[in-house]
Amino acid sequence: MADPTESTVMTMAVTTTPTSDLALTNLAYCSPSDLHCFAVPGTIDLFLANVGEVFVLSISGHESISDGSIALNSIQRRHARVSAGDIVSLTRFIPPENFNLTVLTVDLEFVRKGTRNEQIDATLLSTQLKSKFINQVLTVGQRVTFEYHGTNYIFTVNRAVVEADDVNQTNGIERGVICKDTYLVFKASSASGIKIVNQRESVTSKIFKEREFNLQSLGIGGLGAEFVAIFRRAFTSRILPRDVMNRIGAKHVKGMLLFGPPGTGKTLMARQIGKMLNGKEPKIVNGPEVLSKFIGETEKNIRDLFADAENDQRTLGDAGELHIIIFDEIDAICKSRGSTRDGTGVHDGIVNQLLTKIDGVEALNNVLLIGMTNRKDMLDEALLRPGRLEVHIEISLPDEVGRLQILQIHTKKMKDNSFLSPDVNLQELAARTKNYSGAELEGVVKSATSYAFNRQLSMEDLTKPVDEENIKITMDDFLQALLE
Numbered sequence: 259m260a261d262p263t264e265s266t267v268m269t270m271a272v273t274t275t276p277t278s279d280l281a282l283t284n285l286a287y288c289s290p291s292d293l294h295c296f297a298v299p300g301t302i303d304l305f306l307a308n309v310g311e312v313f314v315l316s317i318s319g320h321e322s323i324s325d326g327s328i329a330l331n332s333i334q335r336r337h338a339r340v341s342a343g344d345i346v347s348l349t350r351f352i353p354p355e356n357f358n359l360t361v362l363t364v365d366l367e368f369v370r371k372g373t374r375n376e377q378i379d380a381t382l383l384s385t386q387l388k389s390k391f392i393n394q395v396l397t398v399g400q401r402v403t404f405e406y407h408g409t410n411y412i413f414t415v416n417r418a419v420v421e422a423d424d425v426n427q428t429n430g431i432e433r434g435v436i437c438k439d440t441y442l443v444f445k446a447s448s449a450s451g452i453k454i455v456n457q458r459e460s461v462t463s464k465i466f467k468e469r470e471f472n473l474q475s476l477g478i479g480g481l482g483a484e485f486v487a488i489f490r491r492a493f494t495s496r497i498l499p500r501d502v503m504n505r506i507g508a509k510h511v512k513g514m515l516l517f518g519p520p521g522t523g524k525t526l527m528a529r530q531i532g533k534m535l536n537g538k539e540p541k542i543v544n545g546p547e548v549l550s551k552f553i554g555e556t557e558k559n560i561r562d563l564f565a566d567a568e569n570d571q572r573t574l575g576d577a578g579e580l581h582i583i584i585f586d587e588i589d590a591i592c593k594s595r596g597s598t599r600d601g602t603g604v605h606d607g608i609v610n611q612l613l614t615k616i617d618g619v620e621a622l623n624n625v626l627l628i629g630m631t632n633r634k635d636m637l638d639e640a641l642l643r644p645g646r647l648e649v650h651i652e653i654s655l656p657d658e659v660g661r662l663q664i665l666q667i668h669t670k671k672m673k674d675n676s677f678l679s680p681d682v683n684l685q686e687l688a689a690r691t692k693n694y695s696g697a698e699l700e701g702v703v704k705s706a707t708s709y710a711f712n713r714q715l716s717m718e719d720l721t722k723p724v725d726e727e728n729i730k731i732t733m734d735d736f737l738q739a740l741l742e
């Protein structure tokens with residue numbers, strides 16, 4: 259019998275499961291006497307290492323398994339790329355401290371194709387899975403079978419976030435232990451026929467793809483760091499339930515302020531965040547419009563803005579969608595109280611109304627207010643306090659790398675359609691455009707294009723249509739545009 263220490267490596271032969279081959283569990287089985295070799299009676303976690311595949315299983319003793327064998331079900335064998343009769347090595351897996359999972363994202367599918375359509379209640383399933391897999395280790399990429407309401411499913415672990423970031427990786431693999439507070443996010447492809455209900459957060463689980471996220475492909479250049487900052491604060495807090503938030507000392511963010519010079523991409527970002535949070539184009543309200551369009555009714559307009567969210571919360575509770583209110587030029591309606599010269603106190607009333615509404619959403623988890631301004635200094639201080647527009651993200655002028663990305667974004671179409679002359683050096687243009695905003699860089703591209711058009715026009719007989727094929731936007735066109 260092997261010495262049951264932490265470093266013990268046991269060699270065992272793979273065999274099939276004693277019950278049904280598709281035993282719906284994350285358990286492997288060995289003989290009761292071998293189980294003692296792992297030093298813990300009952301269930302322990304194993305580190306299973308063989309031809310390049312490493313994952314952790316729980317193990318239980320079973321009378322029908324002979325000594326020196328480990329029984330794996332077909333999903334486990336496929337995942338470990340082993341067959342019955344193969345030899346694998348096993349060591350006891352001791353989870354590091356703080357190894358509890360905060361969030362686990364899993365992709366659901368049926369065990370067999372063609373199973374009937376099924377609606378899954380995320381809250382119920384979460385409770386069931388947690389009781390079944392409590393204290394077990396799950397690894398990203400691992401496939402696990404389970405039964406729910408008489409139907410067999412598999413889930414694949416998509417993302418595992420543990421409490422302490424630095425232990426998120428073990429041998430470069432993300433894994434953690436399921437505990438009662440683990441928050442489960444379910445995903446199912448539409449092709450699977452599985453419909454997940456009761457999980458508003460299933461939409462926002464996209465955030466877990468954050469690392470693969472390519473901002474440039476969404477038409478936003480040079481704001482990677484700012485975007486990640488927003489992600490961390492707004493997105494993560496949206497998908498974690500309040501008790502988990504409290505436990506890890508994080509707070510829900512109700513409001514954010516994006517501030518910085520005009521034309522730097524604040525609206526672009528806010529729009530994108532809105533889209534990612536609830537999967538559709540967000541509504542953007544414009545401060546001056548709110549003010550001028552309905553003179554005398556601004557306070558009512560502000561109340562109306564929040565009405566849908568309040569209604570939803572009352573009728574649907576947490577199942578309702580997230581309401582994102584994007585306020586462009588928020589300084590127009592939220593100037594410091596007492597700062598306006600009209601002496602009418604109109605502004606004061608509006609600021610108070612907005613503050614009341616923001617404070618009123620305390621109990622609500624379904625509102626995110628994003629304010630944007632070029633004049634942070636003009637805003638009423640009270641609006642920027644914790645619990646209100648509490649996260650302030652500066653969107654400043656792009657640096658050279660950012661300018662290059664922005665130029666690439668705005669010349670992409672012409673490049674793809676061969677309108678961009680090979681002599682155009684975007685790197686050089688990025689170097690020459692210090693202090694240009696994104697909007698100004700876009701202007702340079704437009705202006706260069708019109709130079710190219712004009713040149714083509716003057717070369718042609720004006721009675722003939724322009725030969726579009728021959729239009730090339732050259733470096734000279736860009737340099738001329740820069741002189742404007």
Ligand code: ADP
Binds near residue numbers: 522525
């Ligand atoms: P802001 O809200 O900061 O005043 P916008 O987001 O409205 O600026 O930007 C105006 C336009 O300028 C955008 O529609 C976009 O075409 C361009 N632009 C500004 N910043 C960027 C950026 N970082 N990346 C790509 N395009 C940008």
